[in-house]
Amino acid sequence: MAGLLKKKREREGGEIPTASMADIAFLLLIFFLVTTTINVDTGIGMTLPPPLEEDQEPPPVRERNMLAILVNAQGRVLIEDQPASIPMVREEVKKHTLNEGADPNYAESIDLAIVSLKTDRQTPYDTYINVLDEIWMAYFEMWDAEARAMGYPSYAAYRDYLDENNIEENAIREKIGAQLSIAEPEGEE
Amino acid sequence: MSTHFQKKSAKSQPSIPMASMPDIIFMLIIFFMVTTVLREQEIQVRTTLPQAEALTKIEQKRLVSYIYIGPRRLANNQVGETAIQIDDALIEEVGTIRNIMYLKYLEQPRLIVSLRVDQEASMGAVTDVQQELREAGTLRINYSSRTEQPAG
Numbered sequence: 001m002a003g004l005l006k007k008k009r010e011r012e013g014g015e016i017p018t019a020s021m022a023d024i025a026f027l028l029l030i031f032f033l034v035t036t037t038i039n040v041d042t043g044i045g046m047t048l049p050p051p052l053e054e055d056q057e058p059p060p061v062r063e064r065n066m067l068a069i070l071v072n073a074q075g076r077v078l079i080e081d082q083p084a085s086i087p088m089v090r091e092e093v094k095k096h097t098l099n100e101g102a103d104p105n106y107a108e109s110i111d112l113a114i115v116s117l118k119t120d121r122q123t124p125y126d127t128y129i130n131v132l133d134e135i136w137m138a139y140f141e142m143w144d145a146e147a148r149a150m151g152y153p154s155y156a157a158y159r160d161y162l163d164e165n166n167i168e169e170n171a172i173r174e175k176i177g178a179q180l181s182i183a184e185p186e187g188e189e
Numbered sequence: 190m191s192t193h194f195q196k197k198s199a200k201s202q203p204s205i206p207m208a209s210m211p212d213i214i215f216m217l218i219i220f221f222m223v224t225t226v227l228r229e230q231e232i233q234v235r236t237t238l239p240q241a242e243a244l245t246k247i248e249q250k251r252l253v254s255y256i257y258i259g260p261r262r263l264a265n266n267q268v269g270e271t272a273i274q275i276d277d278a279l280i281e282e283v284g285t286i287r288n289i290m291y292l293k294y295l296e297q298p299r300l301i302v303s304l305r306v307d308q309e310a311s312m313g314a315v316t317d318v319q320q321e322l323r324e325a326g327t328l329r330i331n332y333s334s335r336t337e338q339p340a341g
Contacts, residue, residue: 121313136243
């Protein structure tokens, strides 16, 4: 390289080497490629139930299997008719789901455990999201605990393992399914 | 240029001229800069997203369709009535959402509807939109929220 440069200089006099321009341009391109962050949308994923048929009755659920969480227009929380606070929701959901019939007030088994969330039409969206977040965090923590029991560092690691091996069946979700029912809100505008 | 080239080729060492490389790359950059469309929608409602912890990321951006719900932005930083916006139009009648979303659903059956709702909106408006989404068959939704900031 140095020899080549010298030769050129002798022949044509001073000239900026243009061979490195490509590298500079590439470097710029790669720098911007790496530093550009495309906004990834984050949020709480949910699946809505399909619309009800005209004469469809809701499936029968035993009262003890359903953990009723009620959020009123002022953002106050009732769990099973007991006044509660938003941070309590997580523990209650976990206790309810993992009860396995021990406490007569909570669910009979994991499969039957349902969490029902009902709001008022006046409930602030913020409060609803906070409560929903606590419910999902309860499930995330239960899945994490289950994954650790199976020998994975976390549920995310287990999910990665499933993705890598193209396994459709998610044993953890199969065991602890998140059965969440969002009731239609009551009240008036 | 041509004399320069001839001189080189005469020396029995034919090489690709590197001088045009940066031009080619710059041209590529400019091509992509020009063709990239950053579809900037004007959002006419305020959507201050709530904070949450149990977040999931949506990797497939092309599946996402947004619905904005929040108080209308008015002049002088004022906000007005709660309104719903899809794409770049405000929705006058809630009942029209099912048709709009059904057309989107036909285009993309794996559609994810991302609800960008202002944290001060009431659940009534959100529920009305959700009922419309159920009718339209777009059942995968996502409550768009920000990462929780540590308190204090």
